[in-house]
Amino acid sequence: MLKFLDRFTGTVYEIGPQWMQKVRGEVAARIRAQLGEGLRTSADAVARFWSDEYYAALFPLRFGLSEDEHGLLGHRDLYPGSDPINLETRVEQPLRWQFQDGNGLPPLLPAVMEGETSELLADRVLSRTALANVILRQRGVAPEALHAVRLAFLTYPLLNELEDALSRWPDLLTIARFLAGRDGGDLPWGLEERLLAALRDGSPPPEVTVYLVLVAAQRIKRYVFETPGLNEIRGASTLLDALVEAGEKVVGQEIGPEVVLRAVGSTLLFLAPTPQDEHGHPWDERLRRAFYTATGTAFVAATTVEVPARHLLDDYQEAIGRAYRGIREDRAKARLPVWETLPFEARCELCRARPAEGWVDLAGEGMAPVCRPCWTKRQQGRDERRGMVREMLRWVGIQAGRDLPKLGVQSRGWMAQSIGPASQEGFIPDEGKAKARRALLATVYGDGNNFGAVGQRLSSLAMGLQWTRRVERATKAAAALALARATQETAWGRGWRPGGDPVLPRLPFQVLALGGDDLSLLAWGPVGIRFAHHFLAMMDLEFQRGSEPEPASQPIAFSLGILVADYKTAVRRTVDFAEDELMGWAKRAFRESGLQQGNVALLLAASPEQIPADLESYRARMYLRSGESIRLCLTLRPFTGEELGFLLDKAEELRRRGHLGRLHRLVASLVTSPPLVGMLHYLYQRARSGDGEGSWMRSLEEGPLPPSLEGLQGHYPAAVLNGRHPFGLAAQSDGEVWFSPLWDLLEIVKVLE
Known part of the structure; x- marks a missing residue:
């Protein structure tokens, strides 16, 4: 029985001959479909299969798409209660080749046929093909060879399954047989047996060097949010992604798709045989110039470093470290486009900083002077505004437009043109001016912990590929599914049922960035906090710790910061606060509390004036109460995903039953009175409410509670929760502290309202 150890979680997968035969057969069939008439087109297509299609089918590894009896989308644990996971006993289940294939299992195919490994076959063939590609180019090998x-x-690891399909190219088949350890005769084109064998075995000659080219956008937030309009924000984010995709395509065409190591999060990293492209232009200068030409103002750092080929296979951190040191050096040079606005020049109507370069017709606003960078963003945002959303919806089996009623969203005019209420072409539903004034926008920022x-522990290019692809694919799948489910739940709360008439005029969110280990989005308040619950649940499951973690390994999880504020608040301000203050709070709490799960720091600011200038003093002033005998903390924040799910369920029940006013009075007593007085008031109201079926306070206290909150069982309105620190920060603990969830419930109910 082959043992595959997931190095990132410590989960063990036991794989037998039947599973291997099944997966090898299906993978080979898909490769066979990629083979065309020419060697180059076939090689490019198979490389794209391994680097794109296979990883997209494999990751996320632990969760899949499901649909409940009501037609609501959700996720399911693919291997509930199993560790080690025996795949041989699951060989009758179908394989998954798209994330929306909810009933299928990921096509896990290790790099070896027996023993133990943590490498996938895709990791190995891509890393070694990439090295063979650039090294043979350095040696001037003929293109056909x-x-x-x-x-x-x-293809050689699957030669038994593909030999007939490869027989159309006798010379290629000879090479494949040699790599597979068979006697296929002398190698054609004078190829060196020792070199090919060394590359196959992962031990290239020590004197051989290759080049790493790294291009990364800097100060992304400044570029994306320098203008407040939704089209400009969306356009700037989309343009950076499009430029990375264009760079990836150029590299794939000139060298090969397999040499691209990372193309996500406004970063492009690839291997090259020389520092110059095929026309003699330096790669880093060419790509930097492409970014500047397209954006006009984006700050891009680029570098090319020479590394020993062997280091990529046995000392990956040293090799990749050189590239990132080069980026830091280039960033320090700060080669930025220069612009100046003279006193007599008209300023751009959109950014109000750069000089205008022409007059354009802003829809609904008449003719206005604008600068080229802002106009580029605006056009990109208008032309491509549906692109990323359409792609995300496809991941969960939803066709934009036609299938949107399955989410409770109208199919016509489903994409918002602004941030704000639907009456202003925004994505926040409203019913009249009073509702529009209270429209709440959630700004969500997320980042990985311990990523x-x-x-830093990755020792080989193969494992680096696996980690990069896993984080990218799992994050995208979890975000797409969490947004779809949050939209459905929000529509459900407004009376929609699957198959009924949609109640949401537009899709109530806009994704701004979805990179490898970070994300940012804007959403209607209820959608934003529901998204956080589902996203954390899926990412916690994907990186759930197994039975054999590495001794030095640390938990892998996401931290989110969510600011729910008046939609009129300046977007740059909400983004800065969500990322720097709230997400920073969540990440610090993750470290200091020793969490094994992701967490979220949430703040409700009904008006711009309520956004605190100093979050630390605000927390202490608003949530900590000291009495003669106890200290009371009026919040559980930051929440884990489980805790947020529990509070959302309670808040939804209270909202549905119309108990907002009663809850508000209870919280007011806790906030304005000494801790014991507020708790006594709660107990008095609890006695008045009684224990009958109609008692709203009985339903408030009923479980089941998540494990971290079990201390509250029978101890409402507050209890000592072992191991919990105020605000998740160890420095805030000074003796015994009591915790109450009532203020958290009240704020969540207000957001859901």
Whole structure:
């Protein structure tokens, strides 16, 4: 029985011959469909299969798409209660080749046939094909021979299943047989047996060097949010993603898709045989110029570093570290486009900083002077505004437009044109001016915990590929499904039922960035906090600790910061606060509390004036109460995903039954009175409410509670929760502290309202 150890979680997968035969057969069939007439086109297509299609089918590894009896989307644990996970006993289940194939299992295919490994076959063939590609290019191998070697490296582990399909190219088949350890005769084109064998075995000659090219956008937030309009924000984010995709395509066409190591999060990293492209232009200068030409103002750092090929396979951190040191050096040079606005020049109507370069017709606003960077963003935002959303919806089986009623959203005019109420072409539903004045926008920022520490432990290019692809695919799948489910739940709360008439005029969110280990989005308040619950639940499941974690490993999880504020608040201000203050709070609490799960720091600010200038003093002033005998903390924040789900369920029940006013009076007593007086008032009201079926306070206290809050069982309105610190920060603990969830419930009910 083969043992596959997931190095990132410590989960063990036991794999037998039947599973291997099944997965190898289906993978081979998909590769066979990629083979065309030419060697180059076939090699490129198979490389794209391994780097895109296979990883997209495999990751997320632990959760899949489901649909409940009401037609609501959700996620399911693919291997509930199992560790080690025996895949041989699941061989009758179908394989998943798209995330929306909810009943299928990921096509897990290790790099070896026996023993123990943490490498996937895709990791191994891509990393070694990439090295073979650039090293043979350095040696001047003829194009036909080069592409034959590439295709042989990409297919030889499945030669038994693909030999008939490869027989159309006898020379390629000879190379593949040699790599597979068979006697296929002398290698064609004078290829060196020792070199190919060394590359196959992961031990390139020590004197061989290759080049790493790294291009990364800097100060992304400044570029994206320098203008407040939704089209400009969306356009700036989309433009950065489009430029990375364009760079990836260029590299794939000139060198090969397999040499691209990372193309996500406004970052492009790839291997090259020389510092110059095929026309003699330096790669870093060419790509930097492409970013500047397209954006006009984005700050881009780029570098090319030479590294020993062997380091990529046995000392990956040293190799990749050189590239990031080069980026830091280039960033320090700050080669930025220069602009100046003279006193007599008209300023751009959109950014109000740069000089205008022409007059354009702003829809609904007449002719206005604008600068080229802002106009580029605006056009990109208008033209491509549906692109990322359409792609995300496809991941969960929803066709934008036609299938949106399945989410409770109208199919016509479903994309918002502004941030704000629907009456102003925004995505926040409203019913009249009073509702519009109270429209709440959730600004969500997320980032991974310990992702950098994981990267520092990676010793090979193969594991680096696996980690990069897993984080990217799992994050995208979890975000897409969490947004879809949050939209459905919000529509459900407004009376919608699957199959009924939609109640949401537009899709109530806009994704701004969805990179490898970070995300940012804007959403209607109720959608934003529901998204956080479902997203954390899925990412916690994906990186759930197994039975054999590495000794130095740390928990992998996401932290989110969510500011729910008046939609009229300046977007740049809400973004800064959500990322710097709230997400920073959540990440610090994750470290100091020793959490094994993700968490979220949430703040409600009904008006711009309520956004605190100093979050630390605000927390102490608003949530901590000291009495003669006890200290009381009026919040559980930051919440884990489980805790937020529990509070959302309670808040939804209180909202549905119309108990907001009663809850508000209870919280007011706790806030304005000494702790014991407020708790006594609660107990008095509890006695008046009684224990009958209609008692609203009885339903408030009923479980089940998540494990971290079990101390509240029978001890409402507050209890000592072992191991919990105020605000999740150890420095805030000074003796015994009592915790109450009532203020949290009240704020969540207000958001849901």
